[in-house]
Amino acid sequence: MRGRSHEPIFWSVFGLGGIVAAIFIPVIIFVTGIGGAAGWEAVSGALAHGEDGIGALLRHAPVRAVLGLIMALAAVHAAHRIRHTLIDLHVHAPPAVLIVASYGAAAVVSVLTAIVLALF
Amino acid sequence: MDGEVLTQPTFRSLGWTWWTRRPSYLLVFLRETSSVFIAVQVVLVLVLLHKAGQPAADYQAYLDFLWNPGMVVFHVVSIAFALLHTYTWFNLMPQTVAIRIRGRRIPGLLLVAPQFGGWAVVTGLIIAWVWWVGAG
Incomplete structure (x- = not known):
């Protein structure tokens, strides 16, 4: 039951996002x-x-650039936590749906932030 | 609060009301809930940045929405959850990072205290910068 060896990449971005969110x-x-x-x-x-x-x-x-990075990392962090919290609350959705919905939403927010800031 | 971030499978065996069972579980649940407020605030800032590039009247209408009393209550609740995240995240560091000097693990306080110090400095610098721009 223990271990998250299947998602080290998500976890490291989640961890970085956790620090960034905590500070900013x-x-x-x-x-x-x-x-x-x-x-x-x-x-x-x-x-x-x-x-x-x-x-x-x-x-x-x-x-x-820094603001965009902060927002993107915080978004991925939040998405990861929301996904795991939904699982912990026994929300019965196919894992793939949760993954696409959470990280997908974070990706959309990140891309939109990059576009808005690049065009500012 | 010892390292629960890695122990969520425990909660999965307790039914979906696990967070009502103990005060420490409720704190974990509130800590995880902070992510919802962080997500919403990121989206609110994204819209603010978008509106900043629009005509002044559109931008002002969004500021009026963002600063109406109901939304301010939401911001205050959000900042409380954000600070709970800050507090719990910094305190998690000794469980995830083990730095040894001459074979001994350095005390957790030496890992935690500098983070709060750094956080206070960064927060102060950003507020001073915003102040300087706004007053100028």
Whole structure:
């Protein structure tokens, strides 16, 4: 029953995504969802439309590359965990369906993020 | 919290209500649930980045949605789950990484503490950077 030797690649990306999510997701949620809403003008100013706001945050290509990598790794991490949690909750779906739905969704999110950031 | 990330097959033999059996199982379940909130927040940020490239009115409409009181409650719940993930993930390190010096395993605290230190520095730097851009 023990061991995950059949999925070392998924697990290593999951592990990397776990570190990245642990470091970056709380502050990303704070900046995008809480700071501005709480009336902190420096945060809402940084997220304002245009070159002085979010355009300034995303102006440099390395920033966009790192952000895209963070989001893709966090998405794969979440997909892996959601898939295993569904299995642990005895959701009866064919394994292949769960794999395609979870990692497929993470892949779609990753590709869309890459496109959006590349075109920004 | 000792290494449950690798022991999920145990739960598979307990029926789907395994997480109600013990407080420690509930904590594992909540930790795993953090992934749902992380996934949703990644999608919300993806849409934000997309809207940032659209006309100002479209972008502002999305910000109004993202910052309405109901969504802020969701963000606060999300950040609580995200921090639970951060806390549990950093504390898992001593179980997954065994660094030996002169034949002895170094104490777990030496593996865990620097991660929280690094996390605090990165978080502080990002908030300072956003602040600097927003105030400028």
